[in-house]
Amino acid sequence: MKFDIEEFRQRRKTDFEGAWHAGPSVITPPAAAGVYPRYAYRRAKVHPIFDTIARLRAAYLSMGFDEAMVPVFIDEQDVYRQFGPEAAAVLDRVYYVGGLPRPNVGISRERLDAIAAITGTPVDTATEEKLMKCLHGYKKGKFDGDDLTHEMSVALKVDDGVVVHILDSVFPEFKELAPESSRTTLRSHMTSGWFLSLAQMWDKRPMPIRMFSVDRCFRREQEEDATHLRTYHSASCIVAGEDVTVDEGKAVAEALLSAFGFTEFRFQPDEKRSKYYMPETQTEVYGKHPVHGWVEVATFGIYSPAALAEYGVGVPVMNLGMGVERLAMVLTEAEDVRRLSFAQLFPPVYSDTELAKAVGLREEPKTIEGRRAVEAIIAAATPNAAVKSPCEFSAWTGELYGKKVEITVSEPEENSTLLGPAALNEVFVRNGAVLGVPDNEKFADVRAEGVPTGISFLYAVANLAVARIEEAARLGEETSVQVKMSKHPSDVNLKIEEYAMRYITDNKRKLDLRGPVFMTVSSRIVE
Secondary structure (H helix, E strand, O other): OOHHHHHHHHHHHHHHHHEEEEEEOOOOOOOOOOOOOOHHHHHOOOHHHHHHHHHHHHHHHOOOOEEOOOOEEHHHHHHHHHHHHHHHHHOOOOOOOEEEOOOOOOOOHHHHHHHHHHHHHOOHHHHHHHHHHHHHHHOOOOOOOOHHHHHHHHHHHHOOOHHHHHHHHHHHHHHOOOOEEEEEEOOHHHHHHHHHHHHHOOOOOOEEEEEEEEEEEEEOOOEOOEEEEEEEEEEEEEEOOOOOOOOHHHHHHHHHOOOOOOOOEEEOOOOOOOOOOOOOOOOOEEEOOOOOOOEEEEEEEEOOOOHHHHHOOOOOEEEEEEHHHHHHHHHHHOOHHHHHHHHHOOOOOHHHHHHOEEEEOOOOOOOOOHHHHHHHHHHHOOOOOOOOOEEEEEEEEEEOOOOOEEEEEEEOOOOOOOOOOOOOOEEEEEEEEEEEEOOOOOHHHHHOOOOOOOOOOHHHHHHHHHHHHHHHHHHHOOEEEEEEEEEOOHOOOOOOOOOHHHHHHHHOOEEEEOOEEEEEEEEEOOO
16 A cells, blocks of 8 residues: 555644543544544653753743754863863763864875776776865865765766775775864853853843743763763753842742642852852752652753853843753653653563553454454353353354354363363453453452453353354354363464563463363354
């Protein structure tokens, strides 16, 4: 089936307008069902970090703060201007921006001969001149490095793949290049970008200036651990104006954090005392959350007049910042910021409900009549499960693929019952274990605490039998399906998705679907 992306987009827009607020976790609009099975609608999972960012942005905007993008690349001199004598220690934790120099590549007769040997064509004077102009243009920055291969292929009139071979074997300078560092750093604190921004706008906008930014910062941590990453998100704001005081920071902190359920606040001096803040103004913010209790969530202070003077800023400025990952860890009760941020790099953890969704049937009937036959088999077998054998019960009579078919449930052997003891077992997931259990006192805790899959052995086998009966009827044949002992999921027509099986085995969880089923379902063509 050809996939038309524009048609899909239009269907998605139309369907979501009517279905988005309906509330179910899985949405399969009629327009999309069966048309784009790979793109079935479902309520997707939001990343906890970006969910927190979205909530922070909404809170700031509702408080009247304008959103800004502050510079990421900070010159080393600006770090000294902002931090003063402390800059040397700060620079130990920043990343310097580096890159590969562009080599001055010469073209000798030996190299021209080597190129000719690869291309199979001698390099004439005109081609040599074009190649020299190409390499000189690259050195001067007239085009980027990722365009070099194409430019050389045009000059030499060969395929790009040939040029790659030429660069690898004829011009070793490119492989021998070593990166060189500049004096430009990656922003380690949002403050660095705010000083550059304030220098340009403080006297050109009406006071007070209220701005916020939620963006990445970069710190050269010696190693990443459960609470530290080399790149993190900072939610930072500034308030600039003649009457700005520490009380402004308290008001902003309370308003911002109340949007996350914090109900009480405590402010205490921060012992770290960054040089870009006025003495005695750097303050730690603790919030009391109804679930997590007292937690440190933010820091604010008034920028030092000396640091502001370096940028010609003539009004007081309050700055408040918080680590987004820190707040997200509190809200989600996460213990490791690495797993919280990069969940896809760690083994997933599935709830019992998620595992229950991964349990399904291997074979099912394809027709509506077949599904009705499954219900009829269950209705006939359940009340007669303990009837002594030999016995047979008619379950369903109807038409399948143009043939009138009668389906029976039977047990031909003597001294038994219609169904085996495990036939009525139901499949539950409890603490990651997938269990087929009967309805009795011994397994009452599994049934009470576990998550039901909605599948019993009887239901699964009935579906298997009718699927086989449908195929036989299509061929004009009769058939009989018998299931005796269950040792594996496939024995009772159960399928557990591969990712769930991997989770169960990796975490040494139990998979127990054993038991005597002893169920026979037969079909007969009725003339």
